[in-house]
Amino acid sequence: MLHASHLWLIPALPLLAAAVGAAAPRTARRLPVALALGAIIGSFLLSLAALAGALAAPAAKLTANFTWFWAGSTAVRLGWLLDPLGALMSVLVCGVSVLVFIFSTAYLRDDPRLGRFFTCLSLFVAAMLGLLVANSLLLLLVCWELVGLASYLLIGFWFERPAAAAAAKKAFITTRLGDLGFLLGLLWLFHATGSSLFYDGGAGVLEGGALERLAATTLPGGWTAATGIGLLLFAGAVGKSGQFPLHVWLPDAMEGPTPVSALIHAATMVAAGVFLVARVFPLMAADQGLGGVPVHALTAVAVIGSVTALLGALLAVAQTDIKRVLAYSTVSQLGYMMLAVGVGAWEAAVFHLITHACFKALLFLGSGSVIHAAHHEQDARRLGGLATRMRFTYVTFLLGTGALIGLPLVFSGFWSKEAVLHAAELWPVSHLPFLAGLAGVVLTAFYMTRLVSETFLGRARGDGAAHAHESPRAMTLSLAVLAVASVAAGWIGTPAWPWLQSQLTGAPVAAHGLGEGLGLMILSTVLVGAGIAAGGWMYAHSPRADDRAPDPLARRFPGVFAALVARLWIDEFYAATVGRLLRGAAALAAWLERWVWGGLVSLTGRVAETTGEVNRAIDEDGLNTGFDRASDGLRDAAQRYSRAQTGEVQGYLRAVVVGLAVLALLLVWGGIR
Amino acid sequence: MSPLHLCLALSAALFCTGLVAVLIRGNAILVLLGVELMLNAANLNFLAFWRFGPGGGEAGLVFVLFSIAVAAAEAAVGMALVIAVHRHLRSIRIADANRLKG
Amino acid sequence: MILAVAPASPADAWLERAPLLLRDALTGWLPDALRPWVSALLSIAVILGVFGLLFAYMTLAERKLLGRMQNRPGPNRTGPFGLLQPFADAIKALTKEDIVPRAADRVLHFLAPVVLVALSLLGLAVIPFGRNLVAVELEAAVLYFFAAGAATELSIFMAGWASRNKYSLLAAMRALAQLISYEVPLLLSVVPVVVVAGSLSTTGIVAAQGGWAAGIWPHWHALTPWGFSAFAVFMIAALAESNRSPFDLPEAESELIAGHLTEYSGFKYALFFMAEYLGMAALSAMAVTLFLGGWQAPLGLLEFVPSYAWFGVKLLLLLLGFIWIRATFPRLRIDQLTRLSWKFLVPLALVNLLNGGFWAATADWSGPAAAVRWLVSALLVVVPFVALARSLAAGYGPRTYRYAPS
Amino acid sequence: MTTLLAVLALICLAPAVAAVLVRNLIHSALLFVLAWLGLAAFYLALGAEFVAFAQALVYVGGVSMVALFAVLLTRPGRTDLLPPPSAARAVGGLAAVSLVASMLASSLFWSRLPSMEPTAPIPLRRLGELLAGPYLVAVLLVGLILTVALIGGLLLAAPRRPAEGADA
Numbered sequence A: 001m002l003h004a005s006h007l008w009l010i011p012a013l014p015l016l017a018a019a020v021g022a023a024a025p026r027t028a029r030r031l032p033v034a035l036a037l038g039a040i041i042g043s044f045l046l047s048l049a050a051l052a053g054a055l056a057a058p059a060a061k062l063t064a065n066f067t068w069f070w071a072g073s074t075a076v077r078l079g080w081l082l083d084p085l086g087a088l089m090s091v092l093v094c095g096v097s098v099l100v101f102i103f104s105t106a107y108l109r110d111d112p113r114l115g116r117f118f119t120c121l122s123l124f125v126a127a128m129l130g131l132l133v134a135n136s137l138l139l140l141l142v143c144w145e146l147v148g149l150a151s152y153l154l155i156g157f158w159f160e161r162p163a164a165a166a167a168a169k170k171a172f173i174t175t176r177l178g179d180l181g182f183l184l185g186l187l188w189l190f191h192a193t194g195s196s197l198f199y200d201g202g203a204g205v206l207e208g209g210a211l212e213r214l215a216a217t218t219l220p221g222g223w224t225a226a227t228g229i230g231l232l233l234f235a236g237a238v239g240k241s242g243q244f245p246l247h248v249w250l251p252d253a254m255e256g257p258t259p260v261s262a263l264i265h266a267a268t269m270v271a272a273g274v275f276l277v278a279r280v281f282p283l284m285a286a287d288q289g290l291g292g293v294p295v296h297a298l299t300a301v302a303v304i305g306s307v308t309a310l311l312g313a314l315l316a317v318a319q320t321d322i323k324r325v326l327a328y329s330t331v332s333q334l335g336y337m338m339l340a341v342g343v344g345a346w347e348a349a350v351f352h353l354i355t356h357a358c359f360k361a362l363l364f365l366g367s368g369s370v371i372h373a374a375h376h377e378q379d380a381r382r383l384g385g386l387a388t389r390m391r392f393t394y395v396t397f398l399l400g401t402g403a404l405i406g407l408p409l410v411f412s413g414f415w416s417k418e419a420v421l422h423a424a425e426l427w428p429v430s431h432l433p434f435l436a437g438l439a440g441v442v443l444t445a446f447y448m449t450r451l452v453s454e455t456f457l458g459r460a461r462g463d464g465a466a467h468a469h470e471s472p473r474a475m476t477l478s479l480a481v482l483a484v485a486s487v488a489a490g491w492i493g494t495p496a497w498p499w500l501q502s503q504l505t506g507a508p509v510a511a512h513g514l515g516e517g518l519g520l521m522i523l524s525t526v527l528v529g530a531g532i533a534a535g536g537w538m539y540a541h542s543p544r545a546d547d548r549a550p551d552p553l554a555r556r557f558p559g560v561f562a563a564l565v566a567r568l569w570i571d572e573f574y575a576a577t578v579g580r581l582l583r584g585a586a587a588l589a590a591w592l593e594r595w596v597w598g599g600l601v602s603l604t605g606r607v608a609e610t611t612g613e614v615n616r617a618i619d620e621d622g623l624n625t626g627f628d629r630a631s632d633g634l635r636d637a638a639q640r641y642s643r644a645q646t647g648e649v650q651g652y653l654r655a656v657v658v659g660l661a662v663l664a665l666l667l668v669w670g671g672i673r
Numbered sequence B: 001m002s003p004l005h006l007c008l009a010l011s012a013a014l015f016c017t018g019l020v021a022v023l024i025r026g027n028a029i030l031v032l033l034g035v036e037l038m039l040n041a042a043n044l045n046f047l048a049f050w051r052f053g054p055g056g057g058e059a060g061l062v063f064v065l066f067s068i069a070v071a072a073a074e075a076a077v078g079m080a081l082v083i084a085v086h087r088h089l090r091s092i093r094i095a096d097a098n099r100l101k102g
Numbered sequence C: 001m002i003l004a005v006a007p008a009s010p011a012d013a014w015l016e017r018a019p020l021l022l023r024d025a026l027t028g029w030l031p032d033a034l035r036p037w038v039s040a041l042l043s044i045a046v047i048l049g050v051f052g053l054l055f056a057y058m059t060l061a062e063r064k065l066l067g068r069m070q071n072r073p074g075p076n077r078t079g080p081f082g083l084l085q086p087f088a089d090a091i092k093a094l095t096k097e098d099i100v101p102r103a104a105d106r107v108l109h110f111l112a113p114v115v116l117v118a119l120s121l122l123g124l125a126v127i128p129f130g131r132n133l134v135a136v137e138l139e140a141a142v143l144y145f146f147a148a149g150a151a152t153e154l155s156i157f158m159a160g161w162a163s164r165n166k167y168s169l170l171a172a173m174r175a176l177a178q179l180i181s182y183e184v185p186l187l188l189s190v191v192p193v194v195v196v197a198g199s200l201s202t203t204g205i206v207a208a209q210g211g212w213a214a215g216i217w218p219h220w221h222a223l224t225p226w227g228f229s230a231f232a233v234f235m236i237a238a239l240a241e242s243n244r245s246p247f248d249l250p251e252a253e254s255e256l257i258a259g260h261l262t263e264y265s266g267f268k269y270a271l272f273f274m275a276e277y278l279g280m281a282a283l284s285a286m287a288v289t290l291f292l293g294g295w296q297a298p299l300g301l302l303e304f305v306p307s308y309a310w311f312g313v314k315l316l317l318l319l320l321g322f323i324w325i326r327a328t329f330p331r332l333r334i335d336q337l338t339r340l341s342w343k344f345l346v347p348l349a350l351v352n353l354l355n356g357g358f359w360a361a362t363a364d365w366s367g368p369a370a371a372v373r374w375l376v377s378a379l380l381v382v383v384p385f386v387a388l389a390r391s392l393a394a395g396y397g398p399r400t401y402r403y404a405p406s
Numbered sequence D: 001m002t003t004l005l006a007v008l009a010l011i012c013l014a015p016a017v018a019a020v021l022v023r024n025l026i027h028s029a030l031l032f033v034l035a036w037l038g039l040a041a042f043y044l045a046l047g048a049e050f051v052a053f054a055q056a057l058v059y060v061g062g063v064s065m066v067a068l069f070a071v072l073l074t075r076p077g078r079t080d081l082l083p084p085p086s087a088a089r090a091v092g093g094l095a096a097v098s099l100v101a102s103m104l105a106s107s108l109f110w111s112r113l114p115s116m117e118p119t120a121p122i123p124l125r126r127l128g129e130l131l132a133g134p135y136l137v138a139v140l141l142v143g144l145i146l147t148v149a150l151i152g153g154l155l156l157a158a159p160r161r162p163a164e165g166a167d168a
Helices: A009-023 A032-057 A084-107 A114-133 A137-157 A161-193 A207-216 A224-240 A249-255 A258-267 A269-279 A280-285 A297-317 A322-342 A346-375 A391-405 A410-425 A431-456 A471-494 A497-504 A520-541 A552-556 A558-565 A567-642 A651-667 B003-024 B028-052 B058-089 C014-027 C035-069 C085-094 C105-128 C141-150 C152-162 C164-198 C200-209 C225-243 C266-291 C307-330 C334-361 C369-392 D002-021 D023-047 D051-072 D086-110 D124-132 D136-157
Strands: A062-071 A073-080
Touching: A009 A032, A009 A114, A032 A073, A032 A084, A032 D002, A062 A084, A062 D023, A073 A084, A073 A114, A073 A137, A073 A471, A084 A114, A084 A258, A084 A269, A084 A471, A084 A497, A114 A137, A114 A258, A114 A269, A137 A224, A137 A249, A137 A258, A137 A269, A137 A552, A161 A207, A161 A224, A161 C014, A161 C307, A207 A224, A207 A280, A224 A269, A224 A280, A224 A297, A249 A258, A249 A322, A249 C141, A258 D124, A269 A280, A269 A346, A280 A297, A297 A322, A322 A346, A322 A410, A322 A431, A322 A520, A346 A391, A346 A410, A346 A471, A346 A497, A346 A552, A391 A410, A391 A431, A391 A471, A391 A520, A410 A431, A410 A471, A410 A520, A431 A520, A497 C105, A497 C307, A497 C334, A497 D002, A520 A552, A552 A558, A558 A567, A567 B003, A651 B003, A651 D086, B003 D002, B003 D023, B003 D086, B028 D002, B028 D023, B028 D051, B058 D051, B058 D124, B058 D136, C035 C266, C085 C266, C085 D023, C105 C141, C105 C152, C105 C266, C105 D023, C141 C152, C141 C164, C141 C200, C141 C266, C141 D051, C152 C164, C152 C266, C152 D023, C164 C200, C164 C225, C164 C266, C164 C334, C164 D051, C200 C266, C225 C266, C225 C307, C225 C334, C266 C307, C266 C334, C266 C369, C334 C369, D023 D051, D051 D124, D124 D136
Parallel strands: none
Antiparallel strands: A062 A073
16 A cells, blocks of 8 residues: 555656666666666556555545645645556556566667666656656646657667667657647646646546636637647647657657667557546546537547547558557557547546557567567568567467457457447447447458568568577566466456446446447457458468568559558658748748848947947047056056065064064053053 | 062063064074974963962963973974975975975 | 971881981081971982992993903902902093094083983982982972983983084984984883872882782782883883993994094093983882882881882892893894884883773772782783784794805 | 072073074074973972973973984085074064063053962872863873874875885
8 A cells, every 4th residue: 555645656766766877887787777677666566555555445536735836826736646547557557667677688688878778768667657646737747748858868779870860859849749739738727727736625627616617618719718728638648649640750769679669659658648638538528518619629539549540550551660560550559549538438548558558568579579589670571480480479479469459358459449449339429430440450450460470470581580589588578478468458347347447437337248249349350350361361371482572462452552651641741741831931031031130130230340349449548548557557566565475484474473563562552552 | 570470571581582583593493493482481371370370270280281292292293394394395494485386 | 399308207127217317417406497408418419429339330340240241350450359440440531631522512512421410310319219218209200200311312412413423423313213212112101100009209109019919929010910011111211211232322332433422531421421320220210119119128027128228229130130131132223223112112001001090990809800900911911012022023034144155 | 489480580581592592503402402491490480390390301302302303304504594684584583572572561560460479389189180080181182182293293204105206
């Protein structure tokens, strides 16, 4: 059991490790590693204690608030919040982090900047944990930005590579666009409610009074303050969670080391957006029952989520880089989560977030194992035939794949995706998101089958794959633990036993058995089967001969495939629109700078120059003569007096005694009494 | 002339002698000995007021003992300094030791 | 400051009272105001006479004994057994030409032997030669003794420097180094005696040594572990203080051709000799007073012998010891000399200080506890001695000599 | 009493003055010794027996030895004995004399010091009790100072090892 006022310990441990690691000499390689591992394990244990505390009273929002500083008469208050959502997420983040840390010790064993890597990882985890236990939107934003900074450092960890440096910048700038919305939303919220605390014994922004006031505040055009704030906050989540249209940074972020990818895409950074939306769900939902609102905040979330889910799955189909396939898959799955939040089932979103964290971490670490074994070859076309050489990795990768595509009944992904789709099906506004989700299911099964077949089946098509060996123990250990979690994590939220949902909402959710969603389950099973069949027919049935052979899909649908390979020209579109706009603006600014402002500046300069000339004349001819003479006098006098400083002790003493003698004579004979 | 006045007069004269030694002798050793003489003059004052003063002056006697002990320490360190300076400058004229730079 | 005018105690034996009775007979007719002064003058005269004679016959004894030890007869021509030799020497010294080098500092050259003799005599004033025989009774007599003795080396320095002779100057340097080195253990070895006796006065210290343990073991300080250690340190330091062999570096006939004495002749030379023996006698007398029970008899049944006789016997024994040591040991080098003092005697004396403090603190231990007290005290002497000796001797083996092949 | 003290004062003062004035360093140092001995005698006459002996022991047996040793070790050459410029000497001497003359004058002619009867001298035992009782801390501190001075003197005067100083 951990009291809310001690929650700060959870992020403080990794933060301390990061601070010490940063201060440690560059030659000390082991110290940051040991510190980071110790700190994250300590945080994990603390998180478990916190979870125990939270589950003891699921509905109670246990908080510990304090005043940071006073701005005038307004207190800026921060605090810690202990509820099942935050505690579960902490356990998840810490657990995955522990495994990723262990994996990294083997994966980056020979890297000269191992210590720096673990320092950054610790900072990253610390920021993420701080974000989870924060009871203040302001504190959350601080940690949010720290997460961004740490991700920038980690994606650009191999900064010698231009691609990595560019990807780091891209991730940072793209997410910053969303963060701008977040910041505006925060300011607006603070302005409207005078508080940034989530829960404050009735006075917090997520509690009744504030929500009613926000929903009642109307703006021109029928908007309410709640909608505006919700949409702005969602903009931050869009950036962080790689939602359309800001998803472009996420696949590029694969330039970072694979453990970083696992951490970013599985548990921490991308989860932050979903977590934010889930955390402020009451605010997002505040405008729900109101008529006359043009767009409800949650509707926007659902639409964006469904588009992202479909788009990510589509783009994943044509990728050849293992990690990029997984990255687009992450984009797609994040879309599912947003979709779930948008249709009001935020607990389903969190459920999917948890299961996804497990199996996506597994898949990324598995791909890392493959890449490590294949001498940093990550193009699936040049791999193949690894099933026999890396049996353990293959089996765990298969388990992860099963969880991702949602093989029925056993695998976790099935249950969580079923919960999401079930909620989407019941959404009264539109059926389009539901249909997009179903399409995504097919595509997911298809591209994962393609990936597994190309990577593991057939025969080796490159030197790296031909000489691959099973990875070291530290890697396979992490894989084994995650594989177990990938399978088992789904059992906590089945329709027959919705434990997770009832803990999250704080109210018992009735077990409705399998009957209600049975049709949907059968439907998705069929769709999954279709996807596997199509993938297997195309790729596993007749594996490609060598790495130059064209993709089977490209032979059948060349136009579609080319469009997908080009990622639907979204990056090019940005370059052509936003980029050109910016370039034009820059050119305009340069022109203005050179001819208009430049002229003004030159004129001002000329005026100043002339004034200066006049001043100089007055100074040199008038004032300086006097000063020069005074300075000369001063210097001469100083020289004369410095001659008294002979360095001879007796001279000084003599002076002292003469002074004393004069004093004594005055006192004795001079009549001064 | 009372004994107390005599003591004070002798003390003043000794102090003067020591001071003159410090001021007009060029040799560091003699300067140090002059300082010792000045200390002695001060000791004499303590003793004089212990003996002829308004009473309760046991502290005066004890203080002289301490003063003598400290003077011995001072002499030892002073002479060691003189030797060190001599080794460095090949001179014990106090006027030659007029630079901070060694 | 009390001049010795104590009346003779009628309880004492006649021999014991004899000196005092004699004094009273000689001064009894004087007015009371003059009596202390005359008796003080009398004491001075007696001391001068006794120690002058002692000096004369010590030189003879030394020459005879050294001669016997070196397998030769020694002086035997002047008078029976050479007994008139000292007087012959004195006459010779008085009649010889007094040579003063032209470059010498005449004043200091003259002053040095005079001052030396005067200072050597000063210390004798506070020695209690017998039960009532002390010239000056002082509260801080021990301190006075060492203050008076402190200046003796100064006169050796004066002699060495005033001679304007490089050997003499070397002797002066050595004398200063030796004095600075050995003054410390000398004084430190006395401190435990003062602590245990609880007095700085010589008569008090002698009184503290009266009586016998178990009727036969005198309470002399030298017969306790700490006292023995202090006694040994004191005697070694005393040897050095009086410039006696093996510490006769300022003189060092074989290296410095008599050092500070090189440029002295005639009566001044004789004065130096006199001062050496007087100093030796004074230090020995102090050693007797501090450690050997002063005038106390060694056994109760021997108390009928007058106290001053006991004192004389002990003094003579110590002086003969000086001569014996001179015949036995070779001279030390200057570095050995200083090392012996700073690295061996001073630490030993410091530990012994602790030991004396322990002895004083446990004065009331009796019975079995007394045995523990003796054991602890003995350990405090033996352990530091062995440890110091071993650490100093580390790296030194028995000396081996290599001879060139014949 | 006063006569005795006056005589002793002269015995003390005359060598001190001479010590300051003579050219010869050794003579000067020996005259200082004489002055200190005279001062010890003066203390004795004042009834401060212990202090007098301590003075003789420390100054005659310690300080003077160290000073003479320093004189011999440093072997002053001709230039070392050169006094400061005579003008400076005159100024210093005049200042010192006038300073002390005013002190003298004020103490002898204007001071309203009562001419007290001498207090009883302190028995030696009482002095020991004072030193071991109320002044124990001071005694320990003085011991510490002496130890530090001894070590400091050793370090200062010890020749530098050749490895450390090139000019040693």
